[in-house]
Amino acid sequence: MKILDRLKELEGVEAIASDYPSTGVHVDVLMGLTWVRTFASLIREEDFLIESVTAVDAEPNMMVLYHFTHPDELCRVAARVLVERSVKRCPTISDIYPGANWHEREVRDFFGIVFEDHPDMTPLILPEDQVDFHPLLKKENKIKILSEVFDRFVEEKAEEASANEGEVSE
C-alpha cells in the first residue's frame, strides 16, 4: 500500500498495517496532535474519501478517530490522535476536508472536544444553547483506561503514550 509507505516517512506519525479481516481497517495510524493537519493534507493528496470523525472517551486521554477510505483501491485508514481529557483541544481538518466540518461539530457536541480554528463550533445536533452537556462522555463508573479497550495501546502504553503527551504540551 502506497499510503503506508508515505505515512511512514512522516516522523510524528506512526503507521502500521492492520489486520483487515478482524478490524476492517488496513492502515492504523497513531499521530501526535501537531501532525493531524499534515496527515490530512497528505491523505487528501492521495484522493482519500473521508468517512467519519469520531471520538472515544477514556482515561487518561480521549481518542479522536478519523476514518478514510480510498474510492479506487481497497484501503481504509484509521487515524487516531490522543487528546488530553482536561484540555480537549484538537486541530481541525475542516478546511482540508470540508466533510469533516459536521463530524467535528458532532464530536464537539457529544464529547466537548473543541476543534481549533474550526469556522463554526456551535452545536449541530444538540440545542444551540446547550454547550456544556456532552452525552457521550462516560460516567465515572463506566470509564475505562484507554489501553484496556484498545489493543493498539497495550505495548506502547508505557513509552509512546507518554511521548505523545509530551508532544501535546509542546
Added chain:
Amino acid sequence: MLNYFKEIFVGIKSLLIGMKVTAFYGTKRTITAHYPFEKIPVTLNFRGHIDLVVTKKGYHKCITCGMCERACPSGCITLDSVKPEGAKKKKLTGYTLDFTKCSLCGNCVETCPTNAIKYSNDYYLVGTSRHDFHFDLLDRAMKAAEEMGIEWTEPVEKPKEPKEPQAEGGESPSPAGA
C-alpha cells in the same frame, strides 16, 4: 435555430407520451383495498406482539425461567410467578407485555427454551391510552383457549406429590438455575 424547433417538438412529444401513460392507467382497474370494508389478509409469518402458546391440553408452556425477560432489550416483559407450597415447579401468575416499548426484535421468542411464546398476527391495534397496550398475556391465552373451544386446565401435579419428598432435594436447583 433548428435546435429550437427540435426542442419544442421533442418536448411536446414527451409530454404527450407521459399523458398516454397516465391515460392508460386511468382506464385500468384500481388496485387499492377499501380498508374498512376489505382487509388484506395478514401473512402467516407476520410478527405482531407476542402471545403465549395455548397447548392442546388448554394450558401454556411457560416454565417461568425468565429468559425472555432478560433477553428483551427494552425491558417490556414482566413475569410474575409463585412457587406453591409443595409444588416442584414455579407457577406463572402473570405475564405482562408493555407493547408501548416493544420494538418487535424477536429476541424473546428466539430465546424461549420451551417455545412458549409466539408472534400474534394482530395488527389492528388501536387504543385511547397507553395502558391499552399493557397486555396481560396470560389473560389473552385464556381467552384464546376459550375461543378455540379448549377448556383452560391447569395440569394437575397431584399424582407426583407422594414422590415429592424424595425428589425434592434433587429438583430444587433446577428452577433456580434456569
Added chain:
Amino acid sequence: MIQKPDPTQETLVLNMGPQHPSTHGVLRVVLHCDGEYVLDAEPVIGYGHRMHELIGEVRDHRGFYANVGRMDYGGALSFGHGHILAVERMLPDLEVPERAEYLRVITTELNRVASHLLWFGAFLLDLGAFTPILYSFDDREAILDLLEHVTGARLTFSYMRVGGVCADVDKDWCDGVLAFVKRMRDRIPMYHKLVSGNIIFRKRVEDVGLITRDMALKYGCTGPVIRGSGIPYDVRRSEPYSIYPELDFDIPTSERCDCMGRYDVRWAEIEQSLRIIEQAIAKLPEGPVMAEKVPKVIKAKGEVYQAVEAARGSLGYYIACDGSTSPYRMKIRVPSYSNLSILKELTRGILLSDLVAVMGSFDLVIPEIDR
C-alpha cells in the same frame, strides 16, 4: 440613531422546515434568499435525534439489532446487515451458513429496490408530479409483501441475526421474487416514459446541483451521489463483503454530476439489483439459515469498522469493545449525513426550486441523519 437597513442589501431569511413538505422529515434549512435566489442554505439537523450510538453502548449486541432498522426506514435491511457483519467480525469462530448470506443479500437488494422506488416517488413529489409516487408505491408494495412473508415486518425488518437470519424461505417465495423481478423489468420502461423523458422533468434536473469529483471526495459523499459524479465507488465492489464477490453485477456511474446523473444512477442500480436478486435466487444453496454454535452471550474485545453499501451510500459501523457484553463505543457512519453536508456549498446562488430538486436528488432520510 438606528441605521436604516439598505433595502438593496437586504436578504430574506426563510426557515424551510422543520415542517415542510419537501424536507422529508424534521430537517430545517435556513435560507438566505435574494428574491428567488438562495444565497446561503444552512441545514439545521438534530430535531429527531435519538442517540442510537448511546443506546448501542448501553444494550448488548443482540439487543441493538432492532434499533438499526429504525435509523433508515427506507432501507432498514442494509443497516441490519452492516451491524450483524460488524458483530460477526468480532467472532472469528462463527461460521455463517451460506444460505443465510444469500438470503441476507436477496432481502437487502429487494429492500434497496424498494428504497429507490420510495426515493423516486418522493423526488417527483418534490418536483411537483403527484402521480409517479403512487405507481412506484404499487411496485414497492409488492416488494414489501415479499419481505413481509419472510421477515414478518413491512418497514423495520429485524431480520438479520448474529450467525444467520431469523427465518427461512421456501420455493414459493423464491418464485414470487422471480415473478417480481420480471414484473419490475416490465414496469421500468413505463417509468422512463412517464418521467425520464419528460421535458419538464429534464429541464428541472439537468445541470442542477453539480457535484464535481473533487467535491464528492472532500465531503465524503457516497452512494448514488458519488457515483453520479463519475466515481465508481460502491462498497459492494470496492470492499467486497458477504457473497457479493460471487455475483456478477456492474457499478453504474454517470459523468453528468448533476441531479439527472444521480437519477440515472439510481435507475441503473435498480436494474443491477434485479440482476443480483436473480443470480442469488438461482444460486441459493440448501442448508440451515442459522449457524450451529452461536454464543449465547456475545463477549468480544477489540475494534472493528464494517462498511456496507446501504441504499443511500456507504454505511459504516465502528464498534469498540472492551470485553464486556456491550460495546464500549459505537459509532454509526451514515451516508446521508455526509451527503447533506455538501448542501451549503452546492446551493449557493441557485433558485429555490432547484434547492428542492437538489435535496430530493440526495434521497435524504432524516432519521438516519438524526440517528
Added chain:
Amino acid sequence: MQIESPNILLIVVAAVVMVLYVFTNSAVLVWVERKVSAHIQRRPGPFEVGPFGLLQTAIDGLKLMAKQLIIPGKADKRLFMLAPVLSFVPPIAALLTVPFGKVVQVQNLDIGILFILSLAALNVLAILIAGWASANKYSLFGAVRSVAQNIAYEIPLLLSLLTAVLWMGTLNLGELVDAQGGFWFVFTPFGFVAFLIYFVTGMAETNRAPFDLPEAESELTAGFHTEYSGMGFGLFFLGEYTNMILVSAIATSLFLGGYNLPFVTLNGEGVLWELIRVLIFLAKAYFLIFVMIWMRWTFPRVRFDQLLNLCWKVLIPFSLVNLAAAAIWIKAVGG
C-alpha cells in the same frame, strides 16, 4: 348599436343563477378532479358519501364553512379578508357575458372579450393582496411569483385571442361564435396554433399545474394561501375552479365554435334546441377542463425561470408570428 337600459331584474336573477351555477360547477369539478386524479393513480377516489362519492364535495364545503377563520396576528386584516372575495367575484362577473347558448347569455356586450380579460386580470391582484396581507414569507413568494407569471402570460394570451378577433373581426362573443358556425376557428392553421398557445397560457393564468408556481406545494408549502383557513381558503378554491370554467368557456367560444358541432351549425329555434346548444357548449368546456386536470396529474412543475423562458422565448414569438401570418392571410386571401 343603441345603448339599451339594462334590465336590472334580469341581471339580478341571472347573477344569482350564475352564483349558484358557479357553486355547483366547483363542487362537480372538485369531484371530477378527485375522481380523475384517483383513477390515474389507480385508486378509487371519493366513494363513501353519496353515489360514487358525489356528495363528498358538498360535505367538504360544509366542513370548510364550519372551520374557524384564523387571521395571523401580523396580517393586514382588511386586505386579508378582501383577497378571497376579490379572487371569487370577478370570474363570476366575467361569466355573465359568456354565450352558453344563442339565448342563454346574460349580457351580450360588444366588447365581451375585453370585458372578460379585464376582469380576469383582477385575479392576479387577489393573489398579490393575499400574499402581501398574510405577512408570511411563503405567501409573499407565491404572490411575487404570481405577479411575474400572470403579467408575462397576459401577453401571449392577448395575442392569441387577438388572432381570433382579427380573423372574425369582432369583439362580441356571440358574434364570434356565429362567425365560426360549423367551421371552427381551430380548424384553420392559425386558429390551431393560437388555440394551443391560448390553452397553455390559460393554464398558467389559472395557476394550474404544471404552472402552479404561486402555490407550489413542495417549495412554498401552499404559496399565497398558506395562511387561509376555512371559507377564506374555500373562496380561493371556488375562484380557481371558476377561473377554469371561464378559461375553457372562452376557448370554446373563440376556437371551438361555441355551441356548434363540427361542420354543423345549429340554428334551430325553441327550448329544446337551446338546451342542446348549451349542453354542447358545456361538453366542450368540460372536456378542456378534463384535459387540464389530466395534465396536472401527469407532469412535474416547471421552474420559475423556465416558465418565463417558455413565455418569452416560445409563446410570444409564436403568437406574434401567428398573428402576423393571420393578418397577411386575411389581407391577401380573405380581404
